[in-house]
Amino acid sequence: MSATMLQTTGFVSGVIGTTGVFAATLMDVWCARNQQEHKLTSVYTYKGLWKDCEVSSSGFTECQALYSHLNYSDLLQAIRALLVVAILVSMIAVFIGFFCLKCLKMRNMALLTRAKLMLSAGIMFIIAGLCDISGASVYADQIVPSFTTSPYNQKQGEKGGVQCANGMGGIDSFASKYTFGPALYIAWVGGALLLLGGILKCIAFKRMQT
Incomplete structure (x- = not known):
């Protein structure tokens, strides 16, 4: 695959990944309450x-907005920050990657400058993808303890990890x-596309050098 094709494919993958992360x-x-367990409930x-x-x-x-930074765990704040950083970095990478596309005739831009910009965009895509996947994975990890928590061992389950119901979004007295x-799956797919776009751009930079 030529450097131009790698660069274009990486850019498109990065744009789709950025859109996915933003949407997620x-x-x-x-996270959603398991309805198989609560068929008789009306909520x-x-x-x-x-x-x-x-x-x-x-x-x-x-719906109740989570505006307060004091009523919810620091872990939720960290996950929010990772996702926001992923969006900002990926949007900057999209902006840089657009202007270094070979299909754009930029007369005043040297080939070496274009290649360096492409490498910078690729690295930013990778960073954004890692931030997004890390945030989504941490959030998913906090949901897992709820599968082993019952009304009889609720306090014990809380020690093993922050539950989606308790630690990151309110209080559920029924465990x-x-x-x-x-949204979790979309975030993972978006992060994977960002990583793919960044890797393809780095490969394209290497091809341009050789």
Whole structure:
């Protein structure tokens, strides 16, 4: 594959990955209460990075924004920060990568300058992808303890890890079990595309040098 094709493919992959990370960060369904366990309840609960939502049997949805930085764990704040950093860095990489595309006729830009910009965009894509995957993986890791927590060992389960229900988005007195939401999968896919785009751009830089 030529350097131009690698550069273009890496740029497109980075743009799609950036869009995915941005969408996942804004989505509310990062974790959802397992309905198989609560078929008789009339409330469906799902949680995100910025708000908690409940859907009643009548279909009415009520969400509570998580504006306070004191009522929720520092871990949630760290996950938010990782996702926001991933968005900012990837958007800068997209901006730089657009202007160093070979299909754009930039008369005043030397080939060496274009290659260095392409390498910088590739490294930024990789950094953004690592931040995104790290944040999503940490969030997913906090959901896992809820699978082994019951109303009888709720306090014991809290010691093993921060639950989605308790530590990162409010208090669930019934120690409900939560599952991965679609936002988590979108964040993982977006991070993988960012890594792929960054690697392809770095390979293209190497090809241009040789």
